[in-house]
Amino acid sequence: MFTFIVRRLLQTIPVIIGVTILTFSMMHLIPGNPAQIMAGESASPEQIALMEERLGLNDPLPVQYLDYVKGIATGDLGNSIRSGRAVSDEILLRLRPTVELAIYSTALSIVIGLVAGIVSAVRRYSWADSLIMILALFGLSMPAFWLGLMLIQYFAIGFNIGPINTGWFLASGWGTWQQQVLPVVTLGTAGAAIIARMTRSSMLEVIDQDYIRTARAKGVKERVVVYRHALKNALIPVVTVVGLQFGSLLGGAVLTESVFAINGLGRLIVDSIQARDFPIVQGGILVFALLFVLVNIVVDILYRYLNKRIDFN
């Protein structure tokens, strides 16, 4: 297990190098002079020259790249053009809501997705199965930002059922649970749909296998067959999907944060693209990618662990 983790960490190094090359080259791919962009639209030629010097833009590219990586290693991602503050500080300030949002939504999508998928598989071809699969298909096909607006419409603005008004939750911000429910549901829905579909097909594949038939023939209770024998093996592919899901949830957080006016990292990047605050965009995208790489490592280790346990059995 230990050697596996070390090997897995070593494998990430080329990916991380690639990611940094990509974010590094973003700066040089934008049309126009990076120094001009960094110094601002109204900068004088002297200021631009000074900025070129400060950014090391006169150095050869490999030297610039090494400087960039050194910066990343020491947590120096440059300064925001708008506020002048360190990019790393700006990002750290905004990181928490995004990570919390992604974690809560992942948790929600796992719980709902697993339960729905298992019910669907166990009662294959029943009305419950059909209903769940139709709902899952809708969940996959809905733009998250639209779902968010609809939830705001019905559960933040609300409507009246007799004396009750359904405006239970808040439509903007992040902090209290009234603010968190709607964004988490918004972001978790697509994930729940994907996990439900995956769990169902994975369960069905396992249920058709010989050893399950044997277990049933032996007279093992149906409940034990489903939960102890089938589910454990069916979960393995689901773990991978959950890992990938977390990544797309991180991406989806950008839209959700925008709908619910949450001051997270995604919204920071979008605002910064519009304000042409490039260092923030570059840093934010790097942090997103690194987070995703980290999650994938954790998922791989978990996957391996689940596999191991089954091997032992």
Added chain:
Amino acid sequence: MREEINTNEVEAKAAPNPTIVKWNDFWRKFLKNKSAVIGGIVILILILIAIIGPYFTPFDPNVQDHAIKLTGPSSEHWFGTDHHGRDIFSRIIHGMSITLYVGFFAVLIGMTCGVTLGVISGYYGGKIDTIIMRIMDIMLAFPGIILALAIVSVLGTDLNNVIIAVGIFSIPVFARIVRGSTLAVRKLEYIDAIRALGASDLRIIFKHILPNVLSPIIVQATLSIATSILSASGLSFLGMGAQPPTPEWGAMLSDGRNYMWDAPHVATIPGLAIVIVVLAFNIFGDGLRDAFDPKMKN
């Protein structure tokens, strides 16, 4: 994805020249899958609306009339009017072609690049394979929409740039599927035999490898159209894509969010339109997958 690779292995092993048999089989299974047929028909109708619809809309999609702004659905304005008094029904119809255009072209970019890279990777193997797949890994290290945001931030905010961005982030998916299938086909003996007969690499790839990996590509392309439409409308919603007054659905939704209190229909309707289109492609794609899958009997 893993399933599809196996699928192909089975298919390739099963038949000496399977094309005709396979297509007949495919049609039989596809026509039996009711939801897939419905999905396909809906897609055809949507394409038809996109092509001829704009000639029949009751109003000009961009004509403003502030006297009637934010009115709800009525017999004159079926879907109501937006904050500039524009007819939402006409805008939805005009937006249909934009949505389909975005979906098709984004997937065309992703598919062309992804299939090319995947075939090269799987067919030649070795160092080329390692390099290509590492680059794909790096691209996959960015959550989809974040990579698109990075690309748009470099290229500038514009609908065509969104198409390029969404296309680029779907490259790795195609590359991976095609690589796996190519690997499976390449190992078959008849490919060796053809090579021994003196067939060139290009001929082998186009005449023997690609037809065999076609079904997973078609399935993935259909499903990718659905996700591409979602991503692209998301980027437009964020203001990165279509610029006003283009009747792009994501951008219309974004306009509508400011009027959720007084006129929720302005945001609701474009969202419903997106759901219908994406749903049609998802259902169609699911049906295609089942029809292509030899494991699904009946």
